[in-house]
Each structure stands twice: as C-alpha cells, then as structure tokens.
Amino acid sequence: MAKKLKRAFTIVELVIVIAVIAILAAVLIPTFTSLIDKANLSADEVTVKNMNTILTTASVEEEPETVNEVIDVLTEAGFNVDSATKSGHYFMWYQEKNVIVLYDTNNNEVIYPEEYCNQGLTTSVLQSLTNEVSVIDADTQLQSASLANYSKYLFASDQVLAGNVELKAKTQFYFSLNGKTLDLGGHTLTISSNDPTTIIIGVGNIKNGTLEINAPDGVVYDSAFYEENTSLNIESIANDSYHFYGIFTGNIVLKEGRLVIEKSAEVDKVDLSAATNDSNISLYNEGITTAIHILDNAENNSANITIENNAKVEYVLSFVEGQDTHITVIGVDQYMTDEERDETAKLFAFGNGSESNPYQIQTEEQFMNIGKLSSIMRSNPRYFKLIDDIDLSTINIDRSWVSAYFQGKFDGNGFTVKSNDSLDSIFLDGAGNTTFYNVKYLIGEKKVSWCPYMTGGANIVFDDVDIGMKDDQQFITLEKNEGVYIDWAGCDLLLDYPWLKDTVNNYTFRNCDCSVNIMNAIDYNAIFVGGGLQNANVVVDSCSYSGTYYGAQVSLVLGNITRYPNITPCSLIIRNFVNSGMVVGTAGQPVLAGASAGKVPDWVVESNNTLGQLIYAVDKSLGIEKDSSGQIVISKGDENAKSYALQLFGGTRYIYRGGQCIGENSTYSFIINLSDVSWDENGKYETGFYDGYFVTLDQYKELDEQADLSSEKWISFGKEGDKFCLKQFNGEYYYVFDFAEKEESYEDEEGEIQTRKYSYAFGSKVNGNIVEGKVTLNTAAVTDYNSKGIIMGMKTCKL
Numbered sequence: 001m002a003k004k005l006k007r008a009f010t011i012v013e014l015v016i017v018i019a020v021i022a023i024l025a026a027v028l029i030p031t032f033t034s035l036i037d038k039a040n041l042s043a044d045e046v047t048v049k050n051m052n053t054i055l056t057t058a059s060v061e062e063e064p065e066t067v068n069e070v071i072d073v074l075t076e077a078g079f080n081v082d083s084a085t086k087s088g089h090y091f092m093w094y095q096e097k098n099v100i101v102l103y104d105t106n107n108n109e110v111i112y113p114e115e116y117c118n119q120g121l122t123t124s125v126l127q128s129l130t131n132e133v134s135v136i137d138a139d140t141q142l143q144s145a146s147l148a149n150y151s152k153y154l155f156a157s158d159q160v161l162a163g164n165v166e167l168k169a170k171t172q173f174y175f176s177l178n179g180k181t182l183d184l185g186g187h188t189l190t191i192s193s194n195d196p197t198t199i200i201i202g203v204g205n206i207k208n209g210t211l212e213i214n215a216p217d218g219v220v221y222d223s224a225f226y227e228e229n230t231s232l233n234i235e236s237i238a239n240d241s242y243h244f245y246g247i248f249t250g251n252i253v254l255k256e257g258r259l260v261i262e263k264s265a266e267v268d269k270v271d272l273s274a275a276t277n278d279s280n281i282s283l284y285n286e287g288i289t290t291a292i293h294i295l296d297n298a299e300n301n302s303a304n305i306t307i308e309n310n311a312k313v314e315y316v317l318s319f320v321e322g323q324d325t326h327i328t329v330i331g332v333d334q335y336m337t338d339e340e341r342d343e344t345a346k347l348f349a350f351g352n353g354s355e356s357n358p359y360q361i362q363t364e365e366q367f368m369n370i371g372k373l374s375s376i377m378r379s380n381p382r383y384f385k386l387i388d389d390i391d392l393s394t395i396n397i398d399r400s401w402v403s404a405y406f407q408g409k410f411d412g413n414g415f416t417v418k419s420n421d422s423l424d425s426i427f428l429d430g431a432g433n434t435t436f437y438n439v440k441y442l443i444g445e446k447k448v449s450w451c452p453y454m455t456g457g458a459n460i461v462f463d464d465v466d467i468g469m470k471d472d473q474q475f476i477t478l479e480k481n482e483g484v485y486i487d488w489a490g491c492d493l494l495l496d497y498p499w500l501k502d503t504v505n506n507y508t509f510r511n512c513d514c515s516v517n518i519m520n521a522i523d524y525n526a527i528f529v530g531g532g533l534q535n536a537n538v539v540v541d542s543c544s545y546s547g548t549y550y551g552a553q554v555s556l557v558l559g560n561i562t563r564y565p566n567i568t569p570c571s572l573i574i575r576n577f578v579n580s581g582m583v584v585g586t587a588g589q590p591v592l593a594g595a596s597a598g599k600v601p602d603w604v605v606e607s608n609n610t611l612g613q614l615i616y617a618v619d620k621s622l623g624i625e626k627d628s629s630g631q632i633v634i635s636k637g638d639e640n641a642k643s644y645a646l647q648l649f650g651g652t653r654y655i656y657r658g659g660q661c662i663g664e665n666s667t668y669s670f671i672i673n674l675s676d677v678s679w680d681e682n683g684k685y686e687t688g689f690y691d692g693y694f695v696t697l698d699q700y701k702e703l704d705e706q707a708d709l710s711s712e713k714w715i716s717f718g719k720e721g722d723k724f725c726l727k728q729f730n731g732e733y734y735y736v737f738d739f740a741e742k743e744e745s746y747e748d749e750e751g752e753i754q755t756r757k758y759s760y761a762f763g764s765k766v767n768g769n770i771v772e773g774k775v776t777l778n779t780a781a782v783t784d785y786n787s788k789g790i791i792m793g794m795k796t797c798k799l
Contacts, residue, residue: 044089044102045112051079051091051100052113059098066178067093067127067152070100092126101126122221127152127174155180155204161187169193169215177204177224184209184230193218196238203246206230213237216256222246228268228356234259239282249355258282266433268355272305284308347372349387358383358411364395367417371403378431378455381408386439392420393444393470396660400424406451407431407458412439418470421655422662425449435461442468443516446664447476452487456503460486461510468515469547473718475519477649477667478551481560483530484516485509490536490570505536509543515581518549519647519669524560525551526593531560533570542576550584550617550783550791558593561601573605579612586794590614619793621683624782626799630691630733634782636683641784641792644674646687648735650694651775654763658756661770668694668762668775670717670724689726691799692733693774694762700736703774704729714738734774 054077055070064070070093092103094116102112103126110116110126152174153167160183167175169191182189185208191199192214199213199220207227213220214235223245226232230250234242237257244252244259248267252259256279261267265287272281281304347369348359359382361367367390373382392402397420406427419426421444430451441450450467454460467484469476481488490505507529514527524531527545529538540557549556557574574592583590592609594601623635634644653668654661677685701707704727712725721740726733742758763772781796 041089041102041111044091047079048091048100048102048112054079055098055100063098067095067176094121094126096125127176152176155182159183161185161189161209164188164190166190166192169197169199169218171195171197173197173199174202175200176202177206178202179204181205181207183207184211188212190214213242219243226250241284244287254281254283255279256281258284261285261287263287280304282306282308348384351383351385353382353384353408355381355383355409358385358409360385360387361390362386362388364390364392367392368395368397368402370406371399371401374403374405377403377407378405379407381432381434383409383411385411386413386415386417389416389418391418392423393418393662395420396657396662397422401428402426404428405431405455407434409435409437410439411437412465414438414440416440416442419443419446419448420662421446421448421664423448425452427451428453430454430460431458433459435463436465437461437463439464440466440468442470443476444470445474445476447478447482447484449487450485452483452485454486454489454505454507457505459506459508461508462512463508464511465509466513466515469517472515472517475517475548475669477669478518478525478530480524481530481532482525483528483559484514484518485512485528487530488532489529489538490532490534503535507536507538509538509540511541512543514543514545515547517547518551524553526555526557526559528556529558531558533558533561533572535570537571539573540575540577541573544578545581545583546579547581548583549581549590550586550794552585552587552794552796554583554585554588554590555594556583556590556592556611558604561594571603571605574609575605575607577606577609579610579614582613582615582790584615584617584791584794586617589616615791617791617793619784622782622784622793622795624780624795624797626691626780626797627686632687632689632691632780632799634685634687636679636685637784638792640786642787643785643789644677645783645785646672646674646689647781647783648672648689648777649779649781650735650777651762652764653694653775654761654770654772656759656761667778670722672715672717690733691777692726692735693776694735694737695774696761697736697738699762699772699774700727700729700734703734709736712736735777 051074054074055064058064058073064073089111090103092101092110093099094101097116099113099116101110101116101121103109104111108122110119110121153176155176155178158181162185164187167173167190170193173191173193175191181204184206188210190212192212193199195217197215197218199215199218201220201222201224203223203225205225205227207230210231210233211226212233212235215238216236217238219238220242222243225246226248228249230248231253232248232251233253233255234257235255237259239258241258241260242254243262244265244267245262246265248265251269251271252267253271253274255274259270259282261270261284263286267287270283270285272283283306285308348366349362350360351357353359353373361370361384370384376382401423404427407430417426417439419442425448426441427450431454434451436450450462450465451460462485465485478484486507489507490503509528512528516527518527527549528540528543538558545556556579557577558572572593577592591614592600592606592611593604600606619637619641621635622637622641625633625635627633632646634646637644647669649667649669651668652664654664656662672689674685674687679685695703697709700709707727707729709725709727712727714723714725716723720742722737723740724735724737727736728734737760739760743755761772762775763770764775765771777799779796780799781794783794784792786792
C-alpha cells in the first residue's frame with residue numbers, strides 16, 4: 001500500500017506568513033519597547049522617591065554636605081548606587097535642595113520629580129551618584145600619579161598644589177571644589193581629554209597659578225571664582241562651548257574654540273591675542289566683562305574671530321585686523337580702542353577705570369567728571385578711587401546730581417567728600433553690582449543723598465560709608481519715605497509694570513556710622529532706608545547712629561514697612577547695630593524699624609543690637625495752635641518741663657556766592673528759644689510770633705521803602721551771628737532776617753589768594769528759574785525740655 005504524502009507549505013504561503021509576522025512585529029515591538037521604557041521610568045521614579053525619603057530622614061540629624069556623604073547614606077540604606085540607573089537616565093543629587101532627581105542625558109533635562117522639571121537644571125549644578133569619586137582632603141594631596149584615574153574630584157579641605165599636575169578627563173568629569181580654595185602654588189593644573197567629554201568645575205576659589213583646559217571635543221561648565229593672580233588658559237575647546245558662570249578678576253586666555261560668559265558671570269578681561277594661525281575663536285558675552293583684548297599684532301595671523309555681545313562689555317582693546325585675519329564684532333555698545341580709552345582717562349588724575357587700575361580723583365572738577373561716564377555706567381561698571389579730600393561746595397554746580405547712574409566701585413580711600421546744597425544727590429541710581437567704600441560724606445542743611453535709588457535688580461553695598469554734618473549744630477529734614485542713606489529700596493509695584501514683579505534689589509550696609517542731625521515732623525522715614533521693601537532685601541550689619549534725631553514716629557533703620565511678600569521676596573536683617581545718639585519720638589516709642597506700626601515687624605530678623613537712648617516724648621499736655629489773629633499760642637507741657645523752643649518752617653532760601661546761586665535750603669527753618677514764658681489761667685502762652693512770611697533785610701526794604709529798622713528789637717539765633725526781627729507791614733507779618741556776612745578764601749587760576757562773599761535770598765522757582773521774593777511759613781513746632789535738657793515732647797501745627 002502506497003504511503004500518502006503530506007502536503008507542505010508553498011512558497012506563496014510562506015511569504016504570506018512571514019509578511020504577517022513582520023507586520024505584527026512592526027506594530028507590537030515599539031509598543032513592547034514603550035512599555036519597557038515606561039516600566040524603567042516608573043521604577044526609576046520609585047527609586048528616587050525612596051532615596052529622597054532616606055535623605056530626608058537622615059537630614060533630620062545632619063544634612064549631607066557632599067555627594068560622597070549622600071552615597072554613604074544611600075549605601076547604608078541598602079542601595080547599590082552604581083547599579084541604580086536605567087537606560088538613558090541618571091540619578092543626580094541637587095545639593096541646594098538636598099534631593100535626588102532623575103536626569104535624562106539624551107535631552108539634558110530633569111524628568112522627575114515634576115517640581116524640578118523645566119527649571120534649567122543641568123550637570124553644572126547636579127552631581128552624579130555613579131561616577132568614581134576621589135575625596136581631596138588634608139590626607140589626600142592632589143597629584144597626577146595617585147589621582148589620574150578618577151572622574152570626580154571632591155574637595156573636603158583647602159589644597160595647595162605642590163607641582164604641575166595633569167588630570168585626564170573622562171566622559172563625565174567633575175572637579176567639585178565644594179566651596180574650598182585651591183592654591184595652585186604658582187604651578188599649572190591641566191585638565192585634558194582627546195575624547196568627547198563634559199567637564200564640570202564647581203563653586204570654590206582658585207588662585208595663584210594657571211588652570212589650563214585642553215579638550216578639543218569637550219564642553220566645560222565652570223562656576224569657580226578666580227582671584228587676580230590666576231590665569232585660565234583655554235588651549236582648545238569644542239564649538240559646544242566653555243560656559244563660564246563664576247567671577248574672574250584676571251585674564252581668560254582663549255586660543256581655540258567657543259567661550260560663553262553667562263549672565264551670572266563677571267570677567268575682568270578676555271584675551272584673544274594668543275589666537276594661532278587658522279584658529280577659530282568665538283566669544284559670546286551675556287555677563288559683565290570689563291574688556292576684550294583682541295590682537296596686538298595680527299599682520300601674519302589668519303585666525304577667524306567672532307565676538308557676540310548681549311550684555312555688558314566695556315571696551316575692545318587693541319583692535320588690529322591683519323591681512324588674513326577676519327574679525328567680526330556684534331553688539332558692543334561701548335566700543336573703545338586704546339587711544340579712546342586714554343582720552344577718557346584724561347578726565348581723572350590717573351588710571352583707566354578698570355578694577356585693577358581705577359580712575360583716581362584728586363580735584364572737585366575730576367569728581368564732577370564722573371558724570372561724563374553716566375551713560376556707560378548704566379550698563380557697565382567703572383572703578384574710582386579718591387586720592388584727596390573733595391569739597392563740592394567750593395564749585396558752582398548747575399545740575400541736580402553728579403552722575404545719574406553709578407555702577408562699579410567707589411573707593412573713598414579714607415578721604416572726605418563735602419556736599420553742595422544745589423545738588424539733590426551725588427549719584428541718583430545705583431546699577432548692577434556696586435560698592436561704595438571707605439568714605440566720609442558730610443552734608444549741610446539740605447539732605448543731599450549719596451545714592452538714594454537703584455535700577456531694577458541691582459546689588460548695592462555701602463561699606464564703611466560714614467555720613468555726617470559739615471556743622472554738627474545743623475539739622476536736616478526728612479520727608480515721607482526718605483532715608484539718610486537711601487530713600488526707596490525697591491521698585492513701586494503699585495505701578496503694575498509686569499517686569500517689576502521679577503525684580504529683586506539687594507542692599508548691604510556694613511560698618512557705616514551716621515551722625516546726621518534730623519529735625520522731622522513727617523512719618524515713614526529712617527536713617528538707613530526710607531521704605532520700599534516689597535521687592536528688596538536689606539542687610540544692616542555692624543552699623544551705628546550717633547546724632548540727634550527727633551520727629552513724630554521715628555525708625556532707626558527702616559521707615560515705611562509696606563511690602564508685598566506674596567509678589568516678590570523681601571527681607572530685612574539687622575545685626576550688631578549700636579545707637580549712641582539721642583533719638584526722640586513724639587507720637588510713639590522710637591524703634592529699629594516700623595515705628596508707624598508701633599513695633600518691629602515679625603519678619604525683621606534682628607540680633608545683638610544696642611538701642612541706647614530711645615525717648616518717647618509723650619507730653620500730652622503740650623500743644624501748639626494759631627489763634628484767630630494769626631498768633632502762635634502754645635499750651636503748657638508737663639510740670640517737669642523747664643524750657644521751651646519754637647521752630648518755624650517756611651519756603652526756600654537760596655545761597656549765593658560771587659553772585660551765583662550755589663545751593664538752597666528747600667525748607668528753611670530756625671529755632672527760637674523762648675524765655676520768660678508766663679502762662680495764663682488756662683495754661684496758654686501767647687508767643688508774640690505770628691503766621692507770616694520770611695524775607696531777607698534787603699528784600700524787606702524793597703517791600704517797604706520807608707522802613708527804618710535801626711531801632712528794632714533783633715533776636716539772635718544759631719551760632720554764626722544771624723538775627724531776625726518781626727515786622728508788620730500792610731496788615732501782614734514779616735520775619736526779616738539779617739544773615740551774618742560770610743566769606744571764604746580761595747586760590748584763583750593765577751595762584752593768587754582771593755576772597756568771595758556769601759549772600760542769601762528767599763524765593764521760589766517758576767519754570768525752572770529762581771524768582772526772589774517773600775516765602776510763606778507753613779509749619780510751627782514747639783518742643784519742651786526737662787532740667788537736663790532732654791526732650792519731653794514736641795508738637796506741630798500747620799500754618
């Protein structure tokens with residue numbers, strides 16, 4: 001019997017089956033892959049949660065300071081950190097928040113937890129848990145032989161380099177200074193790689209030597225602070241860039257590749273003059289850069305150089321373009337060659353305005369020349385240093401401030417600056433990162449501020465800036481939201497400018513002493529900050545007050561405490577403040593901050609402050625009023641009051657010298673010590689002084705041509721021989737002032753000694769021009785004193 005043959009698949013059938021399988025694979029494999037990726041991501045997220053739970057628990061006792069400590073904590077909890085990664089994802093430690101995040105290296109972004117996504121966090125601030133780590137401490141010296149094979153160097157102590165060192169960078173190379181100082185000891189530290197690599201240089205100090213980077217295919221993220229005697233030589237870097245985030249007070253030398261100065265960075269000088277033949281150099285500036293030095297001699301050089309500026313470069317030096325060299329400069333607002341810079345330097349005694357060689361100021365005219373750089377300083381820093389005392393009252397000034405903007409550093413070098421009453425302030429707005437240092441500033445009867453305001457987002461430091469009076473018997477008046485040092489610390493958010501909501505200003509006052517005398521009946525003011533903390537942070541450290549300050553509601557540091565903490569950050573820290581002056585409030589107890597609220601706000605951080613003599617002059621019996629005839633009448637104060645003084649406030653007194661107006665007292669006032677006070681049965685005293693006008697003797701003679709004042713009763717006041725009398729003319733009262741004649745000696749252009757006299761006139765401004773004439777009294781104040789001369793109370797009334 002013949003066997004029955006089994007039928008096999010035909011070629012066509014096989015092709016159909018294979019095609020079906022291929023279609024299914026094409027459809028299902030991506031789905032399975034996606035499921036696997038999602039499973040890996042889900043597993044990684046769970047691991048991150050568990051790691052952060054462990055970190056949080058461990059931080060209760062002591063928060064880890066280094067990634068090594070984090071690894072130790074996780075290892076003790078049972079995590080095998082080296083194997084705790086999935087495909088394409090890395091576990092990274094974000095030190096600022098002490099959390100583990102999941103980092104996607106393909107897209108260079110944090111993907112979990114969600115609150116850290118889209119925050120711009122990169123490997124410049126994130127630290128990997130899986131790299132090989134070497135801790136550099138006192139027992140482990142940084143040297144090539146012993147440490148060449150690591151991909152992460154974590155500094156646990158300051159280090160001094162014993163000799164030249166070369167470290168070979170791996171794919172991910174971390175050089176974490178961890179806030180420590182690396183002293184190169186005059187040697188060279190080289191970080192090199194011939195392979196694609198990412199080099200991270202963490203926050204810390206590097207000084208006294210050379211750091212050399214040679215990584216033709218590498219990318220660098222550098223956040224270190226380099227001191228003045230240090231060089232950074234970028235021998236070669238990839239087009240993907242050397243990103244600099246730190247501060248560099250010397251030169252960065254770029255020979256090949258692309259350097260990006262990020263927004264947070266400050267660089268004194270970028271030197272491109274070492275460019276070699278056929279090299280390609282690209283510089284992109286978003287930070288604060290003093291100068292870009294291109295080429296000294298490019299005649300035989302074929303380099304291609306591109307400079308793109310998006311921020312604050314001050315000037316380009318030695319711009320020499322050789323026959324074969326192509327140089328492109330984009331967006332340099334202030335372009336200055338060596339020759340032009342030399343012309344600017346002629347405005348001052350010495351220097352070129354850089355941090356290492358500041359403009360030196362010897363005369364009043366040179367001081368006024370600061371204003372010629374105002375537009376530059378709006379966006380670029382300049383540096384100045386006094387080499388002599390400056391008395392601005394000896395020159396005629398026809399503007400409201402010396403410079404509208406100041407950015408950089410003003411070093412008073414221990415010298416004194418005297419104000420001119422024709423000014424409103426020395427500088428109007430501080431910008432960028434600015435420091436005022438080691439200067440004694442003296443003002444007259446008018447509050448001429450040093451620098452009362454700032455541009456948005458500025459950081460201003462007053463360091464050892466003492467403000468006092470030319471005459472310690474004089475007083476100034478502070479208006480609402482005014483301070484002796486600054487008026488309005490922040491930007492007024494009520495203006496509803498959207499960009500202001502992201503603006504934060506920072507002020508620091510350090511080792512400043514104020515001895516200004518303040519006679520004030522207005523609220524919301526203070527010695528240091530008038531007000532405006534809704535988007536400003538202020539630190540007052542080791543400062544003092546030694547003058548006399550009295551008004552209604554008196555604050556030593558901050559006047560107006562209005563702020564909007566839900567809109568922008570704001571804070572006030574006051575520590576080591578000492579009051580050795582006499583501070584008197586007539587409407588409440590004087591306080592450090594916020595007298596209008598009756599107490600220091602809870603959000604103010606204060607420590608180790610000595611408040612001294614704060615007097616609440618609460619004499620409720622004392623009073624002052626104007627009766628129906630216009631006479632000023634006072635009510636008897638406390639039974640312990642032994643003497644009384646009347647102060648009258650009026651309009652503007654202009655000051656002339658040599659026939660030119662050199663200043664003004666915007667609210668002229670004078671004090672009359674009342675004698676032989678006798679009270680009526682109702683406890684009232686008619687002072688014999690009336691509401692009226694202020695005029696000078698000459699101005700009164702123009703009003704009353706028949707006036708004979710030779711027999712008048714003149715009353716002396718002040719300490720310079722000034723006197724006044726009260727006259728009635730055409731039914732109105734006039735306070736007629738006979739100011740003592742004052743003169744000064746000066747040296748003219750020929751070196752001869754000359755004298756010039758001062759004169760005064762009351763008046764007002766109409767369309768910007770002074771119109772001399774009588775001015776109206778507006779306020780009267782009475783103060784009573786006990787037998788020791790201490791103020792018991794002060795009351796005011798509007799006239």
